[in-house]
Amino acid sequence: MTADAAPAPRHVDLHAHSTASDGTATPTGAVEAAHRAGVVALALTDHDTLAGVAEAQTAADRLGLRLVPGVELSVHQEGVEVHLLGLHIRDVAGLQGELEAIRYQRRVRAIAMVERLAAAGAPIAFEAVLAASGGGAIGRPHVARALVAAGHVKDQREAFDRYLAFGRPGYVEKARLEIADGIAMIHRAGGLAVIAHPGAEGRRERIEPLVPLGLDGLEVRHPSHTAEDVKRLDALARHFGLIVSGGSDWHGAMQGPRVLGAMRVPETWLEAQDARLAARAA
Ligand code: MN
Ligand code: MN
Ligand code: MN
8 A cells, every 4th residue: 555545435334223122133233243344333223212322332332333322213294204313312311211201102002002902802912012012112013913913813914904094993193203302302412313214205395494493414325215315315415504324224134235334324424423513512
């Protein structure tokens, strides 16, 4: 290598799940997989929980990899569910406390669904729903699995069609987290609010109203994005002065193309995120 040769580009992966939500690898396993994949930083972004962050941090310290404490929140924008990444969370315990309050509401909702199902002639045990959720955020798919296991329906599709869809006997409205509240929660915890995998929905008219709410960035590189999505999102981020992010949305084994590090996100994107945080603190 000559003296003026450019250093090899370093890559990061800023979207991954562990057993703290619906991934198959433990937080330690996720960090080890990221290390093996050769990325220099990993964001752990479990669904609606930061329960895996402390363990992942320990593993990252051991391996000399940077851990970005994160979360992927399910929020609503004008009635449509949107995923919102909170990256660089500083007050992990504070945000986790707020999320636990929401999780408690989901538990109450699941119990109400179980009661309605019993009244509709399809009794299931709440414990079966809990077991199906694997300790993560409880939702209708877990109730559906319990209905299948109890033999009331043949598959999850039938569970939704007969019992769980809007207007069916087991349906209970979900307490919604509005996107403005999600952004505010992430900011209170010191993080950056980034729209996850906007895909084809990532159009100017949907992004523009979020800018005055304090939206920080867009996930530009994601396995679900087409080349056209990447181009449009990159231009939108530039136009609105938002940071860009990217990651594999890794869930562990058997997730096909979602391989850690596969999005080849340059470390410079992470540096730009650090700069936005520093500018906010100043
Ligand atoms: Mn997931
Ligand atoms: Mn998502
Ligand atoms: Mn995800």
